[in-house]
Amino acid sequence: xxxxxxxxxxxxxxxxxxxxxxxxxxxxGIILEIGDxxxxxxxxxxxxxxxxxxxxxxxxxxxxxxxxxxxxxxxxFS
Numbered sequence: 001x002x003x004x005x006x007x008x009x010x011x012x013x014x015x016x017x018x019x020x021x022x023x024x025x026x027x028x029g030i031i032l033e034i035g036d037x038x039x040x041x042x043x044x045x046x047x048x049x050x051x052x053x054x055x056x057x058x059x060x061x062x063x064x065x066x067x068x069x070x071x072x073x074x075x076x077f078s
Contacts, residue, residue, distance in 0.1 A: 008033045010045055038062045 002010040002018075012018060012028040019025075029045025040061045042052040054061060 034063045
């Protein structure tokens with residue numbers, strides 16, 4: 001995972017381990033952008049073709065930080 005900005009990260013698709021190789025990054029790179037409302041926008045970094053599917057109740061494309069009393073911050077990503 002590579003930070004791009006305050007609300008964007010770049011990851012590699014298809015379980016590709018990070019490689020400092022521009023061709024690999026361009027071919028498999030994905031940008032995840034987290035909106036202020038918690039919605040995630042998934043887009044290609046360069047060459048990858050992808051389609052984001054929204055509206056699935058089992059996989060809502062949301063990110064939240066939840067705080068519970070007397071415990072550590074819990075990160076929830078789905």
